[in-house]
């Protein structure tokens with residue numbers, strides 16, 4: 209046992225200050241992910257994107273995470289190389305990918321800039337703009353998911369045994385601030401005198417700025433490691449073994465939470481990507497107003513996620529909250545499909561669901577899995593989740609194109625929404641199974657954070 213010396217993580221100001229820093233990196237990540245969603249109709253107007261093309265653009269983010277198992281590999285690299293080197297590498301990928309995406313939409317490129325000729329030389333049914341933007345988003349996705357794994361590990365490192373669920377809640381609130389800004393700023397920035405692509409360039413520069421902020425965090429991290437090393441408190445990760453992954457897969461609680469993660473998030477993120485266009489078409493609103501309604505979802509979560517995080521820390525009940533969140537998700541999608549209930553209200557209610565589940569899910573994983581394996585565990589969950597984030601935006605686009613006649617004035621989203629509601633029902637089932645399993649395996653998901 210080391211002598212109990214005070215380290216940086218014992219200072220609440222520093223602990224929460226560093227959370228703001230990594231929150232900035234996450235906000236930039238989420239900003240870029242959502243920044244093009246309110247621009248769907250603009251992309252159709254400028255580059256002739258169909259709904260399927262747009263779905264493809266959203267989903268290519270997930271390809272490195274599904275096919276190269278990037279989030280798992282990233283988690284393994286994280287457990288091996290540590291937070292600083294892994295974080296730097298993957299936030300750099302994010303920034304590079306974001307800049308390439310902006311370049312793909314820029315006048316420099318569309319007027320025959322670098323790579324335009326090459327991108328025009330194959331698969332002529334896809335425009336050169338779409339192809340360059342797909343490449344950029346692919347690279348962005350390669351960095352973005354692993355960066356979230358890195359940041360989750362950073363939170364566990366600084367907050368385990370303290371306000372862990374609250375910290376996860378605040379971190380998610382900050383991430384969602386990025387989405388909120390994206391849905392509101394992008395429709396304004398397309399009107400910039402410098403041209404509509406300002407909206408995309410701004411997003412790319414935001415991500416680049418987050419790389420600088422991460423480099424500042426690296427200094428704090430180094431200092432904490434030095435202190436913890438002196439105290440013998442440094443938690444070192446064991447080298448990754450395939451048998452560990454096998455152990456995770458054979459753990460029913462871990463698999464239920466992973467499957468809930470897949471189905472629940474597949475019913476939210478791909479929906480959010482299409483939501484601004486859905487409001488525009490169903491209610492005949494402007495790009496600005498439909499973007500604003502979409503941003504009600506992140507707004508709700510900015511407040512509710514930290515609140516539910518606090519509830520989970522203090523009173524527990526994480527497994528039950530995941531059930532309630534999944535149930536609300538199904539009800540909201542069903543209302544979107546079949547009613548004309550005020551979309552502002554429904555988006556805020558969806559925000560409650562989208563706070564209940566993440567605020568209880570991510571800290572629960574830290575109860576089910578040993579801290580030494582947490583990087584690989586989050587990485588594995590993200591890779592499985594990305595299967596959904598890859599398939600469902602494409603399916604949503606295909607269903608839209610197939611269920612609407614070409615050139616129709618307003619798109620009908622009913623079948624797309626039925627698909628999202630069905631995913632919600634599956635999520636509800638996994639949440640119920642998780643709670644039942646917890647009674648057997650005894651991870652204490654229903655107990656407060658500091659009781660485990």
Ligand SMILES: C[C@H](NC(=O)[C@@H](N)CCCCN)C(=O)O
Nearest residue numbers: 237238241353356380477566590
């Ligand atoms: C923490 C969680 N994020 C994820 O699950 C990411 N793998 C997907 C993020 C895609 C959009 N930025 C969350 O946001 O609740």
